[in-house]
Amino acid sequence: MSSPSYGNTRVKIKKNKHRDRFKLFFMALPFLILCFTFSYLPLYGWIYSMFDYRPPFKLYQCDFVGLKWITAIVTNPVYRNAIGDVLRNTFAISGLNLLTSVLPLAFAVFLNEVKRGWFKRIVQVLTTLPNFISWVLVYSVAYVFFSTGDGVVNKLLMDMHIISSPINFLASDNHTWLSMTLWSLWKTLGWSAIMYLAAIAGIDQELYEAAKVDGAGRFRMMWNITVPSLLPTFFVLLMLSVANFLNNGLDQYYVFQNAMNKAHIQVLDLYVYNIGVGSMNFPLATAVSMLKSIVSIALLFTVNGVSKLLRGETIV
Amino acid sequence: MLPIVKKKKQYSFGDIVFYTITYFVFTILTIACIYPFYFLIINTLTANEISSKTAVLLLPQKLHFDNYVKILKLNGLTDALFVSVARTVVGATLTVFASAFLGYLFTKKEMWGRKFWYRFIIITMYFNAGLIPWFITMLNLGLRNNFLAYILPAIVAPFNVILVKTYIENTPQALQEAAQIDGAGYFTIFLKVVWPLCVPILATVAIFSAVGQWNSFTDTLLLMTDSRLYTLQFILYRYLNQASSLASIMRNSGAGIGQSVSNLASSQTAQSVRMTVSVVVILPILFVYPFFQRYFVGGIIIGAVKG
Numbered sequence: 001m002s003s004p005s006y007g008n009t010r011v012k013i014k015k016n017k018h019r020d021r022f023k024l025f026f027m028a029l030p031f032l033i034l035c036f037t038f039s040y041l042p043l044y045g046w047i048y049s050m051f052d053y054r055p056p057f058k059l060y061q062c063d064f065v066g067l068k069w070i071t072a073i074v075t076n077p078v079y080r081n082a083i084g085d086v087l088r089n090t091f092a093i094s095g096l097n098l099l100t101s102v103l104p105l106a107f108a109v110f111l112n113e114v115k116r117g118w119f120k121r122i123v124q125v126l127t128t129l130p131n132f133i134s135w136v137l138v139y140s141v142a143y144v145f146f147s148t149g150d151g152v153v154n155k156l157l158m159d160m161h162i163i164s165s166p167i168n169f170l171a172s173d174n175h176t177w178l179s180m181t182l183w184s185l186w187k188t189l190g191w192s193a194i195m196y197l198a199a200i201a202g203i204d205q206e207l208y209e210a211a212k213v214d215g216a217g218r219f220r221m222m223w224n225i226t227v228p229s230l231l232p233t234f235f236v237l238l239m240l241s242v243a244n245f246l247n248n249g250l251d252q253y254y255v256f257q258n259a260m261n262k263a264h265i266q267v268l269d270l271y272v273y274n275i276g277v278g279s280m281n282f283p284l285a286t287a288v289s290m291l292k293s294i295v296s297i298a299l300l301f302t303v304n305g306v307s308k309l310l311r312g313e314t315i316v
Numbered sequence: 317m318l319p320i321v322k323k324k325k326q327y328s329f330g331d332i333v334f335y336t337i338t339y340f341v342f343t344i345l346t347i348a349c350i351y352p353f354y355f356l357i358i359n360t361l362t363a364n365e366i367s368s369k370t371a372v373l374l375l376p377q378k379l380h381f382d383n384y385v386k387i388l389k390l391n392g393l394t395d396a397l398f399v400s401v402a403r404t405v406v407g408a409t410l411t412v413f414a415s416a417f418l419g420y421l422f423t424k425k426e427m428w429g430r431k432f433w434y435r436f437i438i439i440t441m442y443f444n445a446g447l448i449p450w451f452i453t454m455l456n457l458g459l460r461n462n463f464l465a466y467i468l469p470a471i472v473a474p475f476n477v478i479l480v481k482t483y484i485e486n487t488p489q490a491l492q493e494a495a496q497i498d499g500a501g502y503f504t505i506f507l508k509v510v511w512p513l514c515v516p517i518l519a520t521v522a523i524f525s526a527v528g529q530w531n532s533f534t535d536t537l538l539l540m541t542d543s544r545l546y547t548l549q550f551i552l553y554r555y556l557n558q559a560s561s562l563a564s565i566m567r568n569s570g571a572g573i574g575q576s577v578s579n580l581a582s583s584q585t586a587q588s589v590r591m592t593v594s595v596v597v598i599l600p601i602l603f604v605y606p607f608f609q610r611y612f613v614g615g616i617i618i619g620a621v622k623g
Contacts, residue, residue, distance in 0.1 A: 024427035024502065031418050031472050032433060037457070038450075038469040039440035045449025107345075110338055123342045125609055127349045132601050134531030136549045140556055140594040141352045144359075150587035152355070155371045190349060218334065243442060250447070250534050255553065269447065276448040277538065289446025300442045 049287040055280055069287040079284065086271040089177070089264055094245045096181040101241060104189055105234055108196030109226050113218065124197065127190025135251035138187060142256070146170055170256070176264035184252065195237070196230050203229045232311070239307050243300040246292050268292055353598060360384070360592045368585045383592040392543060392551060393593070400548040403466040404529040411525040412518050414471045419480025419514075420506050434481075441474040451538055461542040465535060470528070476521045483517040484510060516611055523608040530601065548597045555593050 049069050051062040073079050107127075114120045130138070145152050146169035154166040169179075203226065211221050248267040257265050266274065268288070276285030308314050327335070359367045363378035387393060421427060422434050444450065459465035491513070495505045511518075536550040 020424075020502070021426050021428040024421055024424050025429065025433075027502065028418060028421045028427070028433065031414055032436065034414075034468065035437050035440060035472040038453070038472075039444060042445035042449040042453040045445055045452040048449070048452060111342065113334075114338060114342065119339070119342070123346050125606070126346045128609065129353075129602075129605060130349050132527050132531075132605060133598065134533055134549050136533050136553045136556070137531075137594060137597055140552060140590065141356070143556055144356060144587070144591060144594070145352065150368070150585070152371045152373075159370070186348065189345070218331075254534075254537070272447050277451070282448055282452070285448040286446065289448055293443060293446050297443050 046286060046290050049283050049290055051283060053282045055282065065283075069283040070291070072284065073287060073291070082271070083288065085263065086266050086268055090246060090248060090267045092177045092264075093180055093248060093267055094241075096177060097184065098238070098241060098245075100181060100185050101192075101234075101238060103185065104192035105196050105227075105230055107189060107193040108200060108230070109222055111193065111197065112200050112226060113222070124190065124194065128194060129190070130187045131191035133187070135187075135255050138183060138252075139255040142170060142183065168260075171258050171260040173261045173264055176261045180252065180256065180265065183256075192237075195233060199230050199233045200226060235307070235311065236313075239303045243296070243303045245299060246296050353602065356591050356595050356598070360588065360595050364585055364588045368587060383588055384596075387589065387592045387596065392546065393548075393596070395544055396546050396548045396551045397596070399463075399545055400530060403463070403532075403547065404526050407467050407470050407529040408522050408526040410467060410471050411473055411476065412522050415473060415476035415480050415521050416511060416514055416518055417506060418472065418477045419484055420510050421502075422477065422481045423484045424502070437472060437477060438474050447538075454539055460539050461545060462539075463545060465539050466529070466532070469535075470525065473521075473525060476524065479521060480514060480517055483514060487513050519608060520611045523604070523611065526604075527601065548593075552593045552597050555590055 050064060050066055051059060052065050053059060053062045073083055111120060111123060148154060148166045148168045157163045207225050208221055211225060246268055248269055250269045250273055253265050253267050253270040272285050272289045275281045304314050358376040359372050360383045361376040361379050362372045363380055366377050422430060454465060491509050492505050495509050531549060533549045536547050540546060
């Protein structure tokens with residue numbers, strides 16, 4: 001095996017490896033620069049929160065006001081109230097999403113009990129589909145079904161004489177948080193379950209055999225074997241969604257927002273968009289998104305620390 | 317032993333109840349996920365005078381393709397179709413290459429500052445400066461009304477890098493070592509050895525980024541004022557809000573689009589225009605989806621384990 005020539009090649013490779021340290025780095029450099037440009041360079045934009053910036057002007061033409069806008073979030077009653085509402089919405093919707101995060105797990109556990117392969121596959125494939133549809137299209141579907149004039153649901157209810165005048169589901173502020181949660185549940189349930197189904201596939205079948213021999217019933221096996229095996233995955237995902245508590249995303253709430261439901265649909269991301277791009281208040285929008293980013297990263301590291309402490313694993 | 321096991325296969329009353337409920341619930345859930353799309357399709361194929369009056373629920377009536385013919389004749393729509401396809405193809409190709417190459421480089425322990433640079437990229441998954449600072453940066457880089465704004469920011473996608481890196485770490489390293497002994501450089505090894513091994517995970521990355529590009533909406537909303545760079549999603553959103561009254565369309569959009577939509581007024585209703593554009597946006601996903609969905613399970617599990 002260890003002929004001299006082989007040994008020489010080994011030494012040569014080792015030497016090359018030492019020399020290649022920077023070669024490998026330079027190969028990655030273009031991508032690192034891209035990452036820097038679009039993820040780190042925007043941090044420079046935080047400076048806009050310290051100026052009375054008005055769009056057509058250049059930054060140096062505007063007054064430096066220090067922390068005025070950042071403190072305005074707390075001291076100015078108008079902003080304080082608005083942001084209070086926005087935070088309430090963010091917490092409500094993120095909280096509801098956290099509560100529903102058990103459903104994909106339940107979905108997978110019960111789908112696993114289905115013994116007919118074709119049925120299982122069809123359910124899995126078709127329930128995953130909405131995840132690949134944009135929020136604009138989800139809104140389009142919502143519109144086709146629930147709008148006042150042409151909406152199918154209203155047409156049907158009217159035809160059956162259950163209601164006499166159309167219900168405006170979309171432009172009403174009743175249950176906005178709930179309907180937002182239901183839409184995102186519709187979109188992501190099947191997809192989130194896939195992760196658990198994959199984890200289930202990895203469970204040692206002998207566990208079930210042994211349990212069967214011991215006389216365990218279906219529910220006992222689900223509760224004592226399947227669920228515990230999925231908990232690690234569940235906790236990782238739960239921690240990630242806690243870390244992302246403030247990041248609801250913009251698309252969903254932007255497309256569903258209207259004059260009627262604005263009070264309950266404005267989450268942080270949408271608020272930043274509305275005051276920044278809508279009302280052109282760049283400094284305030286920057287200040288808010290800056291604080292949001294800082295809180296998010298603090299949340300992430302807290303959750304990461306908790307995860308390290310409780311489970312000996314990190315998520316970052 | 318065997319006969320007893322066989323006897324147990326007889327369904328008890330409890331089993332029957334359990335299975336009935338389970339199958340019923342899953343059937344409902346599945347229909348809830350797929351029926352809306354089916355509904356859109358049959359209603360665009362149904363004569364508009366029928367679909368505007370009653371709810372067509374099961375089969376199209378008075379089949380016709382007029383809606384599609386007329387929709388595809390709208391100028392803005394074909395432009396948007398082109399932009400959407402272009403950003404999907406170009407964007408996904410570059411993302412796949414970048415993810416594969418970066419994932420490969422990050423498996424090389426001898427790389428200078430490997431751990432640091434890996435975290436440098438991964439941390440961006442959780443942390444960003446915020447919408448407005450990002451927007452200002454894009455303006456400063458001259459990416460407003462620039463097709464590159466769709467492509468460049470998406471090239472380095474942290475989650476995809478994790479997926480590929482983990483995948484490569486689970487392939488036999490001996491293959492790469494053998495190639496190295498044969499005198500192959502890093503890039504040759506990447507192309508000749510690593511790439512072919514990674515095809516399944518790269519298919520997953522491809523479909524993730526392609527769907528991401530196809531569905532992306534916010535970047536058009538923020539950065540594009542030139543109607544030639546509008547994407548299908550954006551056009552759809554505008555139709556959703558504006559097609560409700562053709563008058564408002566004629567007021568709000570450019571002469572070209574307004575003109576052709578007003579010609580549709582005789583047969584097409586606002587709702588049929590909306591539904592037809594929706595189907596045009598959905599169809600590519602419906603076509604591609606069945607071929608790629610089998611890669612998801614394998615792909616996602618690796619990412620789920622750890623970053």
